[in-house]
Amino acid sequence: MKKLINDPANVVREALQGIEAAHPDLVKVFYDPSYITRADAPVQGKVALISGGGSGHEPMHGGFVGQGMLDAACPGEVFTSPTPDQMEAATKAVDGGAGVVHLVKNYTGDVMNFEMAAELCRTEGTDVESVVIDDDVAVQDSLYTAGRRGVGATVLMEKIAGAAAEQQRPLKVVADICREVNANARSMGMALTSCTVPAAGSPTFELGDDEIEMGVGIHGEPGRERMRMRQASEIVDMMATAIVDDLPFSKGDDVLAFVNGMGGTPLIELYVVYSELNRFLSGRGITISRNLIGSYITSLEMAGCSITLLKLSDDFTKLWDAPVKTAGLRWGA
Amino acid sequence: MSGAASVSYHDVVTWLRTFTSTIAENKQYLTELDSAIGDADHGINMDRGLQAVLGKLDEVPPGDIGTLCKTVGMTLVSTVGGAGGPLYGTLFLQIGGATAGKSEISAADWSAALDAGVSGVQARGKAQLGDKTMLDALIPAREALAAAVADGAELPAALRRSADAAEEGMEATIPLVARKGRASYLGERSAGHQDPGATSSALLLRTVADTWAGDA
Numbered sequence: 001m002k003k004l005i006n007d008p009a010n011v012v013r014e015a016l017q018g019i020e021a022a023h024p025d026l027v028k029v030f031y032d033p034s035y036i037t038r039a040d041a042p043v044q045g046k047v048a049l050i051s052g053g054g055s056g057h058e059p060m061h062g063g064f065v066g067q068g069m070l071d072a073a074c075p076g077e078v079f080t081s082p083t084p085d086q087m088e089a090a091t092k093a094v095d096g097g098a099g100v101v102h103l104v105k106n107y108t109g110d111v112m113n114f115e116m117a118a119e120l121c122r123t124e125g126t127d128v129e130s131v132v133i134d135d136d137v138a139v140q141d142s143l144y145t146a147g148r149r150g151v152g153a154t155v156l157m158e159k160i161a162g163a164a165a166e167q168q169r170p171l172k173v174v175a176d177i178c179r180e181v182n183a184n185a186r187s188m189g190m191a192l193t194s195c196t197v198p199a200a201g202s203p204t205f206e207l208g209d210d211e212i213e214m215g216v217g218i219h220g221e222p223g224r225e226r227m228r229m230r231q232a233s234e235i236v237d238m239m240a241t242a243i244v245d246d247l248p249f250s251k252g253d254d255v256l257a258f259v260n261g262m263g264g265t266p267l268i269e270l271y272v273v274y275s276e277l278n279r280f281l282s283g284r285g286i287t288i289s290r291n292l293i294g295s296y297i298t299s300l301e302m303a304g305c306s307i308t309l310l311k312l313s314d315d316f317t318k319l320w321d322a323p324v325k326t327a328g329l330r331w332g333a
Numbered sequence: 334m335s336g337a338a339s340v341s342y343h344d345v346v347t348w349l350r351t352f353t354s355t356i357a358e359n360k361q362y363l364t365e366l367d368s369a370i371g372d373a374d375h376g377i378n379m380d381r382g383l384q385a386v387l388g389k390l391d392e393v394p395p396g397d398i399g400t401l402c403k404t405v406g407m408t409l410v411s412t413v414g415g416a417g418g419p420l421y422g423t424l425f426l427q428i429g430g431a432t433a434g435k436s437e438i439s440a441a442d443w444s445a446a447l448d449a450g451v452s453g454v455q456a457r458g459k460a461q462l463g464d465k466t467m468l469d470a471l472i473p474a475r476e477a478l479a480a481a482v483a484d485g486a487e488l489p490a491a492l493r494r495s496a497d498a499a500e501e502g503m504e505a506t507i508p509l510v511a512r513k514g515r516a517s518y519l520g521e522r523s524a525g526h527q528d529p530g531a532t533s534s535a536l537l538l539r540t541v542a543d544t545w546a547g548d549a
Contacts (some may be wrong), residue, residue, distance in 0.1 A: 033411070080374060080414040108514045112419035112457055116410065145517040200373060219372060221518050 001201045003301075008198035012055045012075055019062055023327050026066045033083065035090035036062045037072045047165040047174045048072070048094040051103040051158060052087060053110055054079040056197070057218060060155060060297045063328030069162035070326075071100075078197050078300075079219045081109035087117030091126055099127035099171035103157060103178060105150025106134035129175035133157060135187045135308065137246045138215030138223045149217050152258055152308030153185035155296050156320075159329060163322035177319075181310065186246050188239045189306035190223070191216040193264060195299050214238060218262075218299045218306075232269070236276035239307050244284060249309060251285030256310040256320060261295030264303035270294065273305055290320055296328060338488055339437045340545050345398050346390055348544040349405065353383040355540050356533065366529040370516040375417060375529040382413035382421070399433030402426070402446075416514055417530070420454050420467060427453035440488040444478045447495075451475045458513065465511040465523065467530035474499035474538045489546030499538035503531040 005011050012034075019036065020029035027036050035052075042048065051061045052074030061073035071094040076082035091100050100121070104114040111132060118128045133150030140148075161178045169177075191213040194203035204220035207213060212235070215223025224242075249255060259274045261267070270293050281288055289312060297306070310316070323332035356363070356379050363376030386408050393404050402425050410422030431446035432438055438446065451471045460466045477498035481491035506528035511517045516528070 076414055079372060080378065081416075081418075083411045083414055083418055085411040108458075109415040109418070112416055113414070115457075116419050116422075139518055140520075145512065145520070146514055149518075197373075199377065204373075217518070221372075221515065222522075 001196050001198075003196070003198060005198055008201070011198050012077055015055070015058070016062075016075065019327070026325065026327055027062070030089070030093070033086040033089050035072055035074045035086050035093070036065050037090065037093050038066050038070070040067075041071055041094045042096040043071070043094075044096045045098055046096050046168060047098045047171050048091075048096055048100045049103060049158065049162055049165055049174070050074065050087065050090050050094065050100060051154070052076065052082045052090075052114075053105050053107070054081060054219070056195075056300045057298050059328030061158070064155070064158050064162075064326050066324070066326035067333055068166050068322060068324035068326070069158050069329065078199065081107065081113045084113050084117035084120060087114060088120045091117065091121045091128065095126050099129065101161065101165075101171065101175050101178060102128060102130045103154065103161070104130055104132050105154055106132050106147055107149065108146050127171055129171055131157075131175055131178040131182065133182050135182060135185045136217065137186050137188050137242050138217070149221070151189060151218055152187040152260055152297055152306050153182055153310065155260075155292070156185060156256060156258060156308065156310050157181040159324060160316055160319040162324065163319040166322065181316070184247070184311040184316075185308055186243045186249075187306055187308040188242050189216050189218065189262065189304065190214050190235060190239060191220070191262065191299075191302050191304035192229075193301075193303040195220050195263070195302040197300070212304070215242075216299075216302075216304065218297060220299060220302065232272050233276050233279075236273055236307070237280060240277055240280045243307060243309050244281075244286070247309075247311065249284070249286055249311060253286050254289045254312045254317075255281070255286055256290040256292070256312055256316075257281070257288045258292045258296075258308040258310070260292075260297055260306045260308065262302040262304040262306065263295055263298035264301045265295070265305055267294065270305060273307070277307060290317065339439050340443065340488070342396055342398055342401065342436050344545055345401060348541055349386060349390060349401075351544050352537055352540045353387050355536050356380055356383050359533075359536060363529050363533055366527055366532055369526040370511060370519055370523045371529060372415075372515055374415060375533065378413045378415050378417050379421070379533055382409045382418065385412040396436050397433070398435050398438060399429045399431075402429030402432060405429070416458070417533075420458055420530070423453040423457045424450040424471075440478075440482050440486070440491045444475075444482045444491075447475050447478055460513045463509060464513045465506050465509040465516060465528045465531075466513050467528070467534040469506045469509070469528060470499040470502040470531040470534035470538065473502040474534075489542075492542040492546045496535070496538040496542035499535040503527065503535040506531045
């Protein structure tokens with residue numbers, strides 16, 4: 001394992017110290033329990049948004065704390081859910097009296113820890129709404145599984161709901177916007193290489209030089225199929241077909257297309273993927289009216305990408321365009 | 334203690350120390366089981382949580398088993414992370430609730446406490462028997478214990494029957510297809526592997542029998 005770290009046990013804490021040192025204008029960082037809030041928290045009268053999850057997906061979530069997006073983020077150990085005491089402390093720190101929304105990616109550990117935190121916060125009189133994100137089409141949604149995983153739609157939800165909260169929309173409305181984003185977004189990922197969790201020291205899974213994992217999760221979980229390497233055009237066709245057929249997206253739809261790097265893939269390849277995606281969607285009569293291209297929800301050093309499509313309404317488009325000022329996303333502010 | 338009719342506060346502390354060292358000894362084994370069908374952190378996470386519990390044992394004012402178990406539960410919730418934290422945390426919080434104010438517990442008290450704990454885990458994890466989770470060890474253990482108490486079995490015999498049932502339940506997870514947790518993403522590929530959560534739960538019940546039935 002070659003990584004730019006000191007002690008594997010201190011990676012999360014030391015990265016938090018880096019964020020604290022780099023962005024004092026945007027965020028405040030707290031330790032024991034650890035969480036990140038926007039620098040001006042709590043914002044009185046505004047619904048607060050909190051997300052969190054295992055670390056190793058940077059810039060998500062800490063890089064999305066700031067004006068127009070999240071009020072707080074709770075980082076867990078690498079690929080391990082944060083704990084309820086972090087979420088409870090973060091909730092108290094950012095509650096501006098208008099209630100708090102917890103944005104929870106659908107993983108067993110995250111869901112249970114956020115559930116316990118929401119129960120604790122409600123007992124203490126804070127109004128908490130929880131929203132679960134489950135946009136990954138690679139996983140079968142069935143009563144016999146933990147359900148679909150939360151992936152790329154998380155970033156889009158944090159931006160869109162963050163803008164809605166900034167406009168002083170009330171708690172139930174902001175939570176419903178989150179649920180509407182989740183209902184209208186679908187994602188699929190693929191891996192060219194594995195990732196290595198610092199504490200584990202060896203790759204999470206084995207992948208041959210000529211193999212790819214189609215449908216991989218953001219923690220290196222298995223996908224739909226292990227297959228031979230092929231050209232970008234063919235890979236994008238497979239991913240986009242799975243996504244478009246699932247919602248379904250149809251002719252005449254306006255979409256936000258999010259091409260995300262998994263951490264180890266250069267931007268030049270993401271643009272190749274975007275070009276193929278644009279070709280594919282044009283062929284189906286689907287218009288990309290907004291896009292996001294870059295590594296925003298990563299899986300350590302995994303090479304590969306994910307594609308997320310969100311069906312846009314006029315409201316979603318306006319909220320997407322609204323100002324945002326975070327370490328990871330910034331425009332108009 | 335050996336063959337006594339009840340379990341003292343001190344016995345509960347001894348059990349928690351034994352459970353902690355047993356998990357530490359099995360850390361690698363649990364992590365290996367987890368790497369086959371999960372995310373290879375169950376042993377690491379449980380060990381981290383129980384080491385934190387060890388640090389709390391001397392801080393709790395001695396006497397009330399309920400307070401002790403609640404402290405254990407809160408500590409696990411805030412240190413284990415993943416799914417194990419809320420599930421084992423809830424198990425101990427509920428056991429603590431059922432033993433509140435008691436400095437000594439009988440077989441019937443322990444049966445009621447385990448019942449409360451297991452019901453808490455079911456409510457938190459929304460899993461059923463046969464889903465390939467820790468409940469596949471806990472539910473048979475609870476039922477064997479309740480049956481033993483109803484039969485009028487002595488405490489040591491009741492605890493052994495409970496631990497045996499947990500181990501049988503643990504072994505029975507091998508052919509199962511996981512329906513909950515990260516292992517469920519594997520579908521059919523999860524069959525053929527013993528569930529790590531059922532394994533740590535069987536260790537929990539075995540350490541109870543070993544320390545309270547005088548088998549250690």
